[in-house]
Amino acid sequence: MTAKNDFRYIGQPLPRREDRRFLIGKGRYLDDIAMPGALHACFVRSPHGHARILSVDCAAARAMPGVAGVFVGEDLACWTTSLRLAPPIEGLHPVEMTTLPIDKVRFHGDPVAVVLAEDRYVAEDAAERVEVEYEPIDSVVDTDSALRPDAPKVDEALSGNLVSHQFFSAGDIAARSAEAERIVEARFDLHRHTHSPMETRGCLADWDAGREHLTMHIGTQAPHPLRGQLAGRLRMRETQVTVISPDIGGAFGQKIALYREELAVAALSRHLARPVRWREDRMENLTSASHARETHCVTRASVRADGRILGLELELTEDFGAYCFYPANYMARVIAMILTGPYRINDYAFDVKVVLTNKCGNGPMRAPMAITSWVMDGTIDAVASDLGLEPLEVRRVNALRAEDLPFAMPTGEVLEDVTPLETLEAAAAAIDVPAFRQRQEEARQAGRLLGLGFCTVIESTTYGSQFYKAAGIPGSGHEAAWVRIEPSGVVNASVGLMGSGQGYETPLAQAVAEGLGVPTESVIVHMGHTDIAPYGMGSRGGRGATAGGGTLYLCAQKARDKALAIAAGMLNVNDAQGLRIHDGRIEQYLDAEWQHSGLTLSDVARRAYLDPTALPEGITPGLDVSLTYDPPPMTYSNATHACEVEIDPATGRLSIARYIVAEDCGTVLNPVVVKGQQQGAVAMGLSGALMEEVVYDSAGQNISATFADYLIASACEVPQIEILPMHTPNRRTPVGIKGMAEGGIMGSIGVIANAVNDALIPIGVRVEQLPLTPQRIRALLRAAECTDFRRTISETRMKTHDG
Amino acid sequence: MTAPVEISLVVNGETREIRVPPRKLLSDVLREDLHLTGTHVGCEHGICGACTVLIDGEPARSCLTFAVQMEGHEVTTIESVATGDAFGPLQQALHEEHGLQCGFCTAGIVMTFEAYLRENPDPDEAEVREVLSGNICRCTGYQSIVAAILKAARVIREGPSA
Incomplete structure (x- = not known):
């Protein structure tokens, strides 16, 4: 372990790179992306907590000028698969849901139908004209009543409302309570919250019918897992979907899962071969997001x-x-x-x-x-x-x-x-x-x-x-990165995270700078584009620095090692022992001190890309490395x-x-x-x-x-x-x-x-x-x-x- | 009733003639018709303050304003605050004090205090917090925003060396 004060770039209180564009009003959030010809989606939502859907009459809405279509759960079921969650966890019941509800709604705000129209105002007008006939069922709104034997079932495929039950014991609780002076009981009720990012959810799906390719613009914390979900549920290959995350106005965990609205928008873009966009309003975000x-x-x-x-x-x-x-x-x-x-x-x-x-x-x-x-x-x-x-x-x-x-x-x-x-x-x-x-x-x-x-x-x-394996949850906690020293000596890098406002761009560039030995300002870290970034697990928990920064640091070290091997050839020394990269210069340890060798990383990069026949034996052209790391x-x-x-x-x-x-x-x-x-x-x-x-x-x-x-x-x-x-x-x-x-x-x-x-x-x-x-x-x-x-x-x- | 109406307004110092439906919100017209996407829409019911712009120099919620109401008025948005490449004092202080994270609420805060500091050049912390309470920020905890506003006020009063 290196002591803290040995770092040159890590730990510097550098201001954030994102600030400039946000401060001058030039950030690019989802709703800032212009897409000519895009249809606007508006969802019709359940006014009931629990009700059977008897019928949905879309005729009046469809007849309105500017309305391109109205679609219900049965339509979406033709173009998408259900979400089935059945990890092998003892005590956890498998569950399955369709893209939009077909038979019944399960909460106030559950989406029942989706209207597509020329603009958001018309889409909202038309959504009000969709007539849904409901038969209300009693709602269960607390866990005590949900667990009663006669409680209405929220998910009728289950035997009751207890969807998961696990227990565990270590040591000997009975013996300890017998020894105890006293048993102290305490209760803690933490109420229901919602994330409320200042930017609500939204997406822009753009189906390219010629290439048969979906580009999904969506603020997401986990672009690659989302791509996999989208492709799977649209019955497409992962090569047919590109997820691009623009700037995100906060997420806090709300922008990880593929939600039903987003899947519906993607499916409808493909169905109509037109771009479709959706931005939920605040009421939808508070009641229906997560x-x-x-x-x-x-x-x-x-x-x-x-x-x-x-x-x-x-x-x-x-x-x-x-x-x-x-x-x-x-x-x-x-x-x-x-x-x-x-x-x-x-x-x-x-x-x-x-x-x-x-x-x-x-x-x-x-x-x-x-x-x-x-x-x-x-x-x-x-x-x-x-x-x-x-x-x-x-x-x-x-x-x-x-x-x-x-x-x-x-x-x-x-x-x-x-x-x-x-x-x-x-x-x-x-x-x-x-x-x-x-x-x-x-x-x-x-x-x-x-x-x-x-x-x-x-x-x-x-x-x-x-941890994931031990928990029985499908998925992984590893992360992936690439670092590319370009012919001019500047550094592009990428990792599978996506920030949602924390300010990843500077600290992650510092991690690359430290691993490579170049000034932070010469490094750019690209995130949020599944065709550019390596397949990573995205941003969740507190993994950004350890998984993201750690992987980039190790990857940068790998790039450094290759650059130094090339530098050794250029300096006619046997190997890279006694060489380092310091602020972008190649330095040699001579006479008990580090001295500038006369070479810079740019010189090494030019040699790597443009004069590969001069490279030492066994060194491949280019300075482009990738690496995965499992914390x-x-x-x-x-x-x-x-x-x-x-x-x-x-x-x-x-x-x-x-x-x-x-x-x-x-x-x-x-x-x-x-x-x-x-x-x-x-x-x-x-x-x-x-x-x-x-x-x-x-x-x-x-x-x-x-x-x-x-x-x-x-x-x-x-x-x-x-x-x-x-x-x-x-x-x-x-x-x-x-x-x-x-x-x-x-x-x-x-x-x-x-x-x-x-x-x-x-x-x-x-x-x-x-x-x-x-x-x-x-x-x-x-x-x-x-x-x-x-x-x-x-x-x-x-x-x-x-x- | 919903037929588009021609209006003339001044946006960031420039006279604009546009045709807008009477029910279209100022926030949507700024973003969609005038391509000024720096003004953000956070709640569309006037609570969060993200959409704050200046109307005739006074802070206002553009999500609670119809564009047609702006006939003959002057609207100022975040896009006009910097001069070329140079931040204004508030922007500079927010950058230095880490007074923003996701940036979605930032434009509304800048516009609110562009107006406030002009009339109140020497506020104390409690006054800044009171005014800032009209803008929700979900990321920062406000402490760094308050520090930035107090710093900007000082810079405006005393010059950049202060």
Whole structure:
């Protein structure tokens, strides 16, 4: 492992390359692509949560001027195959869905028909003229009622709504609970979210009837897997489909799967031999794109009197919505696998149920395992509260220490090169806990509610192919790159990721620059075009830096080695020992120092391309190399979040006085981009924990379909976030990268709930359900005022009388 | 009622004569008819602020404005903010402070504060956050945007060396 300060290009705080085009209004997002003659698609969507489709009358819509066609599920079934998900995972039921529903709709917003017209206005007019006759069925809108034996079935091909059920046990939970001083039970309900990227979904499909080739312009995080899905479901070869991702206005996990609307648009472009484009509106995005979370957890911790956790049980139930675009255990499984995270727990059991309901289908949203750290660190706080201990001490008593590493979690996941106790102590020191406790006590005397929370995060970042294999999920975690030193000496490179706003272009160029030895500005990294980029697994989780940056770095080293072999021939030395590329110059180690040889990389490149007969024996012409790299089964980053809050007892308003993140995410390619990801993740996590909520009523109507209902935090709600960088390298990855960008969600959800509960200790209530809106906090305070608080007062009065 | 109407408006200093259906939104006319795609449409119901442009110098939601209402008015969009290759002070500060990620909300923020800083050259952080609350950013957490706006205000007041 190279020490951090040995890097020349990696770690530089370079500003982002994307900025210029975005700042002058010249970014190219999907809807900015002009395509003369394109038809505009508009989907007719179900107004019911659950209903049979009796008939669809398209005649009036078809007759409207400017309408090119109206199509329903049966039409699409002629031109596309169904999506069947049946990975060999025990306890997971196979599911299948058609491109558009044919017999029944399963949630409010389910697409029933699609109208194509000359412009979007006409398409929307015509969509309103499509007459669908429905026979409503009772909707199931919560997991409890969905699991009743007589519940209506969301998917009638299944025996019930329990689509996935897994359980696991390690160690001896019964023995640990027998030894325990106490069993502490805690509940955690994380509500339904949706990703809400500022740019909604959309696509532009362009069928070339002459070449029999589909070009699909679509903002996607995973261009090659999407191409495979498109080709397969259109019954085409992968050579017949090109996926091109323009600039993406945010994705957060929502732009990975091939959605039904996109497949329908592609099929119709081929059917009509015309370009077809679609951009969903915000209501469609909020109700019908993809939802996330809505996970209910119960933990039972067997604890000693000092707070040491001897054994831990988890019961998890996820409300998955109506359709599976991912294996139903995809997100829940990771939560259960890594729950024990930063703590030394060996006896552990979980029971994980995933349930179908009449809601928009779930998908991975930035931190698919978002609830994990709240559940674990919230359990710690429940233990501390029940035993009357300082929560920080309970963390210390259970924390993994450096000498415990590598540590195999009870699920078999191995942690090494992580520093959770170090980040905890750094965050605690920054807060000055004794001083805070004193302030808190003084405030309580004055009737004010102050709270302090901690939350330590173990963030699973890069999933290697061995993880996928062990999980039974088809797919791989490897990544692919090519690096081409062009005859002029500039460097083109490519990798199978696609950024959606993070700012990949600069840090990934830095990784190439480091591996090759050229200035960052001479490198361009091309992404998002399946005919240009190598087949890669795309952007998911926190894999961008480790899988993407790591692969590019190794590939650049391979290009460097070839360039140096050619340089050795040009310099008449035996081999490349004692040669290096430094800022694009070939240097020789002579007289105990590196000296410019007189050659540049451009000289070497010209020789490689234009004078190949002069190359050393065994060296092929050109400087064009490719490479694949499979990261370790899993890489982990870690962090501790600390947060001070105050609750206004009269209104339930929560204000955040201080927010700190101490984070170790390994070697950082570009600290500017990493800081942006850290702040952005915390903001998104807090927004979700405090404000955002997808709400369905009892009939399955989505009543959070605008940004006036689905509230996203503004600049007035997000606090200043102090970052304490504490990065240490991972010894198993190229240059020590660990990956990051989701942990901020995990930590912020946990820390804000823990801080609120700390503030509420004198009231005697505990938050078990998010979001922490003023209304919810007031309801808790009101309940306490009605019961405990009055009792406390009357007891106090009695004592006063007695005294 | 839906027959196209001829209107004359000034866009980024240039007089434009166009025929537009009365129901067509200003945001769509800017993007489709005038090919100024720097103005983005994020929600089409006036909450997110991505589509903010200046109408007669004042910030306005182009998704809540019909193009026909612009007869005789002056519209300013993100495309006019830089001078040739040179960023304006707000753009420069957003670049330096990493005040943007996906860039979709950026034009709306720049236009909002182009107007605001002209009339309020020395805002404090709380004032900047209050004004910025009309623009949703899903990526940055706002902290770097606030820092950039305060920096731009300083540069505009005191010159680039400040």
